[in-house]
Amino acid sequence: MRKIDIFDTTLRDGEQSAGINLNTQEKLEIARQLEKYGVSIIEAGFPASSPGDFEAVKQIAGTVKNSIVTGLARSIKSDIETSWEALKGGVQPHLHTFIATSPIHMQYKLNKTPEQVIEIAVESVKLARKYFPLVQWSAEDATRSDRDFLVRIMNEVIKAGATTINIPDTVGYASPIEYGSLFRYLSENVMGIEKVKLSAHCHDDLGLATANTLAAIENGATQVEGTINGIGERAGNVALEEIAVALHIRNDYYQAESGIVLKETKRTSQLVSKLTGVVIQPNKAVVGKNAFAHESGIHQDGMLKNPETYEIITPDLIGDVTTELVLGKHSGRHAFFDRAEQMGFVLSNEKLNAAFVAFKKLADRKKEITEEDLFVLLTDQQVQTSEAEVYELESVQVQYGTSNIPTATVQAKTPSGEVEVVSSTGAGSVEAIFNTLEKLVNGKVHIIDYRVSSVSKGRDALGEAVINLSFNDVISTGRNASQDVLEASAKAYLNAINRQIVKAHYQEQREAVAQ
């Protein structure tokens, strides 16, 4: 059976999409889950792009042991050297470097001749190989490049020491047959291609990312790149869970395996959705809420007689199991800690205790605590960072009636340590809260996107709020899950503001060290 390596770029190509901002803790959490999910390679970020990215890549490289950790670098000496500093702690240091090869990119973006591009690519791969045992080279915009130019440049970068060649459909332009034939052509014409890994990287601009990736596998690709839930630039990258499940379900046809632990699919998908704030469309293949729902009478009838009539994938396969009632009001610390461990959380005692306090508070108000609730509580602790002073909501009170003006009063601890009480009005309860918080944070806030949803089922379910806002022209996303949607909304708002404070705090620290 052929092995197809899964290269996950949720933390690089995915994180770079609009409205997503993950802090180091959140990135680490996703990386740990990706390791559990069984991906071969984790692209943890672009170390030279910012101090925050550098730090996250370094921590991930130092933590993850069962997946190779890589980072992206342009064909620039300083990018490659910075990446080495971030990645050298990894088990198998791996670098991903690239240069554009299409006429339009070479002429307008790089302002270089094809000959110059070959020279730069060779130099950067040679330099990278001085540090890294594994070097992946990508021909950016490969699907709009001249095939014979690709053969020439690939001949040279393989000679220079590249260990993986990636052929990205950067702008999501290729059709499946075309993309497959490009893999075949390069497999047959590039010298030494049999010694390196051949990788596919597809974007979904025409809705063809999954089809293109599978076409590449059929035509010689030994590695595929993508993201969880298909997040990424513009229309996104290929959704890796779709590829892993397709290889499994249609094993008879593809005769290849991914090494992915399919039972971790749902958990991985939910974690990424929660931490990025990017909702999964209900009818999304494999991980959508309705992916296993049967509505029509004829289908339901068939399902009752034999599930295989209409169900090719079972929820069980991807770990989508509903465990009702997990813990309740009377569950003790021990049961709670056990459950956290079973769910795969590794938390310090301090964080476990904090999660337990939150659990007790929730159990007072909610009859049944489900695994989804626990997941939210524990993840919140897991990604908590407390190095910088931030806003902390102490209470929020809203006066609302259909015939009077909604008024909100907020009591909160400010970064200076003082407790402030502020109040304001608005056209509705939520607007009153947001207006009050804008007064509290004392800056210009513009709400770009705001939504609330329920975490689990039932009228006492946790409410989750996700808010995307700009604060003094810097954009960030905040989220929170609480018993009440108004409380969750207020906390999500402050969470978005706090992310900017924490980021600025780290930036200052680094600058102080650099001076």
Ligand SMILES: [Zn+2]
């Ligand atoms: Zn991409």
